[in-house]
Amino acid sequence: MSAPLLTHRPLRRRLLDAGFYAVTALSALIGVFFLACILVMVASRGLSGVSWSFLTEDMSQSGAAGGIFYQLVGTLILVAATAVIVMPLAVSFALLNSEYIKSRRLRALSKSMLFLLNGVPSILFGVFGYLLFVKALGLGKSWLVGALMLAFMILPTVTVSVMEAIDRIPTLHREAAMALGLNPPKVIWSLVLPSSLQGLITGTLLGLGRAAGETAPIMFTAAVFSGVTVPDGVVDNPILAIPYHILNLAQDASSPEVLRNAWSSAFVLLALSLILNTLAWFLRRRAEGRRAI
Amino acid sequence: MAPDPAATPRQNVDPKDKPRIYGPFGLFRDPRLEFLSVTRLLAYAFSAVVMLFLAALVLSLLLGSLPIFREQGFWSFATKPEWNYRRQLFGAASMLYGTLVTSFVALLLAGPLGILSATFISEYLSGPLQSLIKQSVELLAAVPSVVYGLLGVITLRPLVHKGLGFLGAETGDTLLTGSLLLAIMILPTIMTLADDALRAVPKATREAAMALGLTRRESIWTVVWPRARSGLISAVLLGLGRALGETIAVFLVIGRSDSRLPKPLWDLSALLAPGQTLTSKLGSPELAISYSDPQHWSAILGLAFLLLVTVAVIMGLGLSLRRRPV
Numbered sequence: 156m157s158a159p160l161l162t163h164r165p166l167r168r169r170l171l172d173a174g175f176y177a178v179t180a181l182s183a184l185i186g187v188f189f190l191a192c193i194l195v196m197v198a199s200r201g202l203s204g205v206s207w208s209f210l211t212e213d214m215s216q217s218g219a220a221g222g223i224f225y226q227l228v229g230t231l232i233l234v235a236a237t238a239v240i241v242m243p244l245a246v247s248f249a250l251l252n253s254e255y256i257k258s259r260r261l262r263a264l265s266k267s268m269l270f271l272l273n274g275v276p277s278i279l280f281g282v283f284g285y286l287l288f289v290k291a292l293g294l295g296k297s298w299l300v301g302a303l304m305l306a307f308m309i310l311p312t313v314t315v316s317v318m319e320a321i322d323r324i325p326t327l328h329r330e331a332a333m334a335l336g337l338n339p340p341k342v343i344w345s346l347v348l349p350s351s352l353q354g355l356i357t358g359t360l361l362g363l364g365r366a367a368g369e370t371a372p373i374m375f376t377a378a379v380f381s382g383v384t385v386p387d388g389v390v391d392n393p394i395l396a397i398p399y400h401i402l403n404l405a406q407d408a409s410s411p412e413v414l415r416n417a418w419s420s421a422f423v424l425l426a427l428s429l430i431l432n433t434l435a436w437f438l439r440r441r442a443e444g445r446r447a448i
Numbered sequence: 449m450a451p452d453p454a455a456t457p458r459q460n461v462d463p464k465d466k467p468r469i470y471g472p473f474g475l476f477r478d479p480r481l482e483f484l485s486v487t488r489l490l491a492y493a494f495s496a497v498v499m500l501f502l503a504a505l506v507l508s509l510l511l512g513s514l515p516i517f518r519e520q521g522f523w524s525f526a527t528k529p530e531w532n533y534r535r536q537l538f539g540a541a542s543m544l545y546g547t548l549v550t551s552f553v554a555l556l557l558a559g560p561l562g563i564l565s566a567t568f569i570s571e572y573l574s575g576p577l578q579s580l581i582k583q584s585v586e587l588l589a590a591v592p593s594v595v596y597g598l599l600g601v602i603t604l605r606p607l608v609h610k611g612l613g614f615l616g617a618e619t620g621d622t623l624l625t626g627s628l629l630l631a632i633m634i635l636p637t638i639m640t641l642a643d644d645a646l647r648a649v650p651k652a653t654r655e656a657a658m659a660l661g662l663t664r665r666e667s668i669w670t671v672v673w674p675r676a677r678s679g680l681i682s683a684v685l686l687g688l689g690r691a692l693g694e695t696i697a698v699f700l701v702i703g704r705s706d707s708r709l710p711k712p713l714w715d716l717s718a719l720l721a722p723g724q725t726l727t728s729k730l731g732s733p734e735l736a737i738s739y740s741d742p743q744h745w746s747a748i749l750g751l752a753f754l755l756l757v758t759v760a761v762i763m764g765l766g767l768s769l770r771r772r773p774v
Contacts, residue, residue, distance in 0.1 A: 168663055175665035179568035186565035186639060187581060189632050190588040193599060247494030255488060265495075272502055274763055275756070276693025278730050282752045283505045286512065290739060307501055338469060340487040368592025371695045371731060398594045398696075405598045405700055414602070421595045432590050436583075 201422030204415050210423070214381065214400075219412040223420050225384050229298070229394030230367055230427070232386070233377065236302030237366050238359055241313050244306065246348070246355060249317035254343060273311035277371040280304040284376035295391035301377025308372055309362030313355070320354025321347055323446075353442045357435045364431035368424055370398040397424045509756060512749035515742065525750055529709035531724075533738065538747035540754055542709040545718075546725035547758065550623055550698065551691040553719070554630035559684045561631075562638030566683075569639070570646040571668060582643060589636035597697040600629040605701055616720050621703030623723040629697050634687035641686060645679025646672060678770045685766040692759050695727040702728050726755040 212222030248265070256262050281304065288300040324347060332342045370378075378399035386392035397420055404417035466477040472486040516525060516538060528539025569581055605620030612624070649672050657667035673680070703722020706729075710718035730752055738744035 164663065168666070172663040172665040175668070176568075176572060179564045179572065182561050182564035183568040183581075186561060186635055187584070190585065190636060193588065193591060193595075193632075196599060196603070197595060244494050244498055247491040248498055250487075250491045251495045255491060265499075268499060268502060271760075272498075274689055274693075274759060275505065276695070276727065276759060278693065278695040278727050279505065279509070279752055279756060282730060282735065282749070283508060285735065286508055286749070287504065307498070310498065340485045343487055364590055365592075368590075368594065370592075370594050374731070375735060398592060401594045401598060402696060402700075405594070405601050408601050417598055421598055424592055425595060428590055428592055429587060432587065 197418065197421050197425055200415070201418035201420075201425075204419030205422055209419055214395075217381065217407075217413075219410060219416065223397060223400060223416075223423065226395040226397045226400045226420070227423070228385060229378070229383075229396045230398075230424075232298055232394055233302050233305060233373065233396060234363050234367050236299060237305040237309065238363055240302055240306035241310055241362065242355060242359060245310055245313035245317050245358070246351075248310070248314045249321055249351070250343065250347070252318055253321045254339070254347065269311045269314055272307065275308075277308060277369055280308050280372040281375045284372065289376055294389070296375075296377055296379065296393035297389055298377050298386050298392055298394045299389045301373040301394075301396075304372040304376055305366040305369060308369065309366050312362040312365070313358040316354045316358025316361070317351050320351035323354075324350045353438065357439045357442070360431050360435035360438070364428045364435065367431060368398055368428045370396075370402050374399050374402070397427075506756065509749055509753040513746055513753045515746040516750045519743075525747075526754060529707055531706045531729075533734065533741075533744050533747070536743065538743075538750070539707075540726070540751055542707050543724050543726045543729055543751065544754065544758070545709055545713075546623060546626075546702065546723040547692060547727065547755070549719065549723075550626045550630055550702070550725055551688060553624070553627035554634060554691045555684065555688050557627070557631040558635045558638055558687060562635050562683070562687070563642050563680055566639045566642035566646060567668060567673075570643050571664070571672070582640075585636050585639050585643075589640050591636075593633065593694060593696045596629060596633050597700040600625065600697055600701040604629055612720060616717060619703065619722065621701055621705075621722045622720050623702065624719040626698045626702040626723070626725070627719070629701055630691045630694060633694065633697060634691050637690055638683050638687040641683030642676075642680050645676040645683055648679060649675045681766070681770045685763060685770075688766065689759060689763055692762065693727065693755075695731040698725055699728040699731045704728055704732060726751055726758070730755065 209222040210227060211224050213224055214226070215221035248269070252262055252265055256265065284300050284304040288294045288303070289296055294300055328346060328350070329342065332346045337345060373396055377393055378396040379393040380399065380403050381395070383393055383395055386394055401417055401420045401424065404413050404420065407413045408417075463477070468474055468477050470476045470479050470481050472484055476484075520528075520538065525538065525540055526544060527541050528537075529541040529545075530537045530539045531542065569578060569585075573581065604625055607620070608617055608622060608625045608628070609620035617624075653671055653675060654667055657671045658664075662670065702725060704724055705722035706724050708718065708721060708723050730748070735748055738748045
């Protein structure tokens with residue numbers, strides 16, 4: 156399907172064809188160039204600073220020296236808590252849509268609510284979390300509030316993944332389950348949930364990959380720049396987090412040591428995000444391969 | 449005569465022999481008690497939490513901004529450019545301008561570039577090179593915004609300052625810098641979604657066009673793009689949505705200078721000056737400062753509500769423009 160230059164056509168058509176090829180090729184080159192630049196820059200400037208001590212040392216001199224240990228711990232706490240919160244919510248919403256709500260209009264309504272939630276800018280999650288949980292409910296800055304906001308932010312991604320997985324269950328399997336005498340709840344627990352597990356995990360990993368790097372939802376609700384190590388409760392228990400750390404370092408861009416640490420932190424964050432995304436992609440490929448059999 | 453089986457009345461079963469499988473944990477024998485399923489209750493309860501969250505978010509922003517709207521009027525709030533909390537001046541117009549200008553300039557740059565690149569990748573490439581590039585683009589759509597922000601600070605800011613200084617840029621923190629950074633950020637998103645949209649056009653359609661003697665370009669222009677149009681518009685729209693809501697990257701490079709609204713509105717030199725967007729204001733330390741002053745806090749929530757409304761209106765308009773595929 157190549158041969159962009161056909162020799163037996165009028166000149167104008169040939170020129171247009173070749174010109175279009177050139178224009179689109181140039182666009183793709185520019186696009187890929189920008190993206191390659193980003194990766195190369197983060198890797199080249201950040202890799203040199205990443206070492207075992209960087210990952211396990213505490214921060215010192217307000218980020219100009221030391222490592223990002225407690226930032227890493229904080230991000231991992233947020234990621235784990237977000238996963239725990241989002242999974243039951245997403246599965247429930249998906250089950251509601253596929254099993255319990257029969258009316259097509261209600262289903263469309265709930266799907267549009269999901270799209271609405273997906274379209275809310277991430278800073279508004281931060282503002283709402285600050286307004287309601289940090290201030291009105293008096294919880295103060297807390298890792299749990301941050302995880303809650305992140306969970307609702309990635310909920311649409313996870314829910315759609317679970318819904319797709321449930322839709323893939325063949326009607327034959329459902330009929331077989333019912334023929335074996337399972338009542339509706341048992342059908343869900345014995346058939347629907349196990350079959351959708353892969354979709355749930357893939358969707359959650361994708362969402363977590365995004366949640367790990369988000370700053371806006373956590374900067375007013377959970378993260379501080381320094382002074383905390385590991386939380387020992389829920390109320391008034393902020394944590395350190397890598398994205399917020401990078402944000403603060405980026406505002407002090409004149410000092411070269413701070414900058415180097417900023418790039419190294421960015422490298423670690425990118426690596427974390429990429430690991431989660433690649434894991435999700437890998438699991439999805441494996442499941443698709445098994446399904447194709 | 450043997451009793452006719454068809455005429456036999458339904459046997460009365462001893463109640464103790466009826467299976468106990470209905471209701472939660474299978475406690476009941478009456479099938480009518482099925483509705484008490486614990487699973488269903490849990491599913492409804494959790495889903496209600498989700499819907500409650502969304503409602504609470506919208507309502508709390510609306511209710512929180514009512515004081516400032518009641519004092520100033522929504523229209524005045526949205527059209528006055530002066531924002532100075534120390535002098536109790538709360539006007540969102542300069543920030544609304546910043547948001548709209550940066551996002552639309554970013555869209556102008558990244559939209560066509562993204563669609564053309566996606567066209568090249570999905571139409572002219574094949575095999576391992578195509579999947580390599582496609583996967584790299586997808587991976588790059590997942591880069592956190594704070595990393596883009598760092599890149600903007602280190603690379604883009606000095607570039608704009610030195611490169612466009614002759615045009616009047618006094619510092620590297622300008623609306624244009626924000627627009628360029630946003631364009632780079634939404635490019636992978638648009639490319640990935642546009643590629644998906646183009647892929648959805650069946651191969652047979654392309655082959656039919658080629659069989660009729662159309663060149664590659666002609667078949668793309670007359671057949672593939674029209675078929676993929678709604679998907680392409682979605683791709684661009686989602687990129688716009690991301691640009692409108694982006695906080696961190698914009699916060700770092702926009703200059704955060706209030707009350708800048710060009711007169712006349714279409715004066716492009718404002719692009720080379722620092723500015724402020726709704727998101728950069730909401731992401732600034734002013735949020736925490738404002739909590740102590742109820743008027744100020746209400747104005748900040750007014751900004752948040754305005755952002756929500758702006759995103760909703762623009763996305764709604766865009767979605768309505770999406771016609772069904774040809």
